[in-house]
Amino acid sequence: MKALYSTPNELQHLLGERLKRLRLDRNLDQRTTAEKAGISERALRNLETGRGSTVETLLRVLKALDHLQGLEMLAPEISVNPLDLLRRPKAPQRARRVAKQAREG
Secondary structure, three states: OOOOOOOHHHHHHHHHHHHHHHHHHOOOOHHHHHHHHOOOHHHHHHHHHOOOOOHHHHHHHHHHOOOOHHHHHHOOOOOOOHHHHHOOOOOOOOOOOOOHHHHHO
16 A cells, blocks of 8 residues: 555545455445445445545445454554653652551551
8 A cells, every 4th residue: 555645536546446355355246235235336336436435335335344343443442542651650759658547557
């Protein structure tokens, strides 16, 4: 995959090609895939040729192709804030007093 794309149209075309390859790898024709996705064949053709589509159509097709794990790669859930990794915790400047109850217990 090229590192830089000059237009969103190029990205749409690349995404469409990959979805088409995924569909063909699953040995599905456009009609069957469109029916499974609950969309028209024309909507699927538009998506696969990079002629524009909706996010809903993309999600329906990914689900029909049993490839929702692609969403995790596209928009992973962040478990650690990257900025927190840059911040160093401050070193304590003085010792804390232990509460009286804790010392006696």
